[in-house]
Amino acid sequence: MCTAATYQTKDFYMGRTLDYEFSYGEQIAIIPRNYPIKFHYAGTMEHHYACIGMAHVANGYPLYYDAANEKGLGMAGLNFVGNAAYADVDNEKENVAQYEFIPWILTQCATVEDAKKKLKEMNLTGIPFSAQLPTAQLHWIIADKDGCIVVESMADGLHVYDNPAGVLTNNPPFPQQMFLMNQYMNLSPKQPENLFSDKLPLTTYSRGMGALGLPGDLSSTSRFARVAFTRLNSRSEDTEKASVSQFFHILGSVDQQRGCCEVAEGKYEITIYTSCCNTTKGIYYYTTYENPQITAVNMHATDLNGTEVVSYPMLQDTEIRYQN
Numbered sequence: 008m009c010t011a012a013t014y015q016t017k018d019f020y021m022g023r024t025l026d027y028e029f030s031y032g033e034q035i036a037i038i039p040r041n042y043p044i045k046f047h048y049a050g051t052m053e054h055h056y057a058c059i060g061m062a063h064v065a066n067g068y069p070l071y072y073d074a075a076n077e078k079g080l081g082m083a084g085l086n087f088v089g090n091a092a093y094a095d096v097d098n099e100k101e102n103v104a105q106y107e108f109i110p111w112i113l114t115q116c117a118t119v120e121d122a123k124k125k126l127k128e129m130n131l132t133g134i135p136f137s138a139q140l141p142t143a144q145l146h147w148i149i150a151d152k153d154g155c156i157v158v159e160s161m162a163d164g165l166h167v168y169d170n171p172a173g174v175l176t177n178n179p180p181f182p183q184q185m186f187l188m189n190q191y192m193n194l195s196p197k198q199p200e201n202l203f204s205d206k207l208p209l210t211t212y213s214r215g216m217g218a219l220g221l222p223g224d225l226s227s228t229s230r231f232a233r234v235a236f237t238r239l240n241s242r243s244e245d246t247e248k249a250s251v252s253q254f255f256h257i258l259g260s261v262d263q264q265r266g267c268c269e270v271a272e273g274k275y276e277i278t279i280y281t282s283c284c285n286t287t288k289g290i291y292y293y294t295t296y297e298n299p300q301i302t303a304v305n306m307h308a309t310d311l312n313g314t315e316v317v318s319y320p321m322l323q324d325t326e327i328r329y330q331n
């Protein structure tokens with residue numbers, strides 16, 4: 008499973024957890040403005056916005072899981088198994104292969120508004136990147152400081168939804184996910200009052216009782232409610248450190264520890280990495296399961312006018328700072 012969220016303070020932040028039982032060997036990859044990016048149908052684009060994100064780099068090509076561009080637009084792909092369905096080639100439209108959807112949007116669009124226009128002309132196909140990397144069943148969150156949308160390609164077509172919650176997990180489709188939120192409308196960060204019955208002398212014996220009923224399990228509907236509650240009630244200072252710290256706490260609410268989600272005999276899904284991209288400044292922060300210390304890659308510290316993918320392996324070692 009995976010969870011994505013956005014966060015706004017002085018700058019705009021967007022990130023995700025990548026939860027799975029194995030890693031595809033991902034790294035932080037930057038495509039500079041003059042990296043000639045090959046699109047399956049549209050041909051090669053020589054010049055475009057620079058992007059930074061997490062990708063599996065296959066034969067020099069960045070297969071992004073989540074990324075942001077130098078204009079502050081971010082995008083992430085999350086599993087949508089059983090519901091994702093891609094279209095056949097449509098010659099009336101701009102055909103885009105599912106694996107190149109993130110670079111397709113981020114190399115050309117500066118804002119969510121731009122992305123919405125691009126999506127109207129687009130047809131998302133299911134052609135695989137290679138025989139070794141079959142088509143992933145995903146849905147996507149696209150966001151900037153002014154808006155957030157979800158894109159779901161299903162058997163009945165391509166859906167684009169406004170996303171006022173600013174979060175995304177996995178199944179079911181987004182409208183159902185939002186409908187389920189109705190169940191939680193009385194949850195609050197404030198202490199509850201006794202509305203149960205004045206015949207019972209009910210009191211708050213603990214702090215935090217306003218959110219009793221917020222589901223604690225790892226299902227995608229429960230993670231959706233939990234991360235939405237955390238994000239929408241989040242308070243932090245607006246400095247970079249405070250914002251980044253708070254962002255990791257938002258996604259920390261849905262962290263998956265090894266052992267709690269068995270996906271096959273002896274196989275457990277864990278939070279492989281958690282990312283937080285300051286899309287305003289082009290800084291990609293991440294932690295990994297083994298390395299909870301926040302590490303950062305700054306796209307502006309590389310040559311954004313370059314022509315080749317620049318990638319950084321994730322630092323995986325646990326580093327403990329001894330105090331004595």
Ligand SMILES: C[C@H](CCC(=O)NCCS(=O)(=O)O)[C@H]1CC[C@H]2[C@@H]3CC[C@@H]4C[C@H](O)CC[C@]4(C)[C@H]3C[C@H](O)[C@]12C
Pocket residue numbers: 008009025026027031063070071072084085086087088105106135136140141142143144177178
């Ligand atoms: C496995 C991950 C989702 C994790 C998740 O959600 N786990 C819960 C399962 S569940 O929700 O409970 O069912 C997803 C998220 C992004 C994906 C890559 C996107 C680029 C590229 C697309 C190509 O077409 C295929 C290879 C490719 C590298 C993809 C591999 C894999 O598919 C990635 C890592």
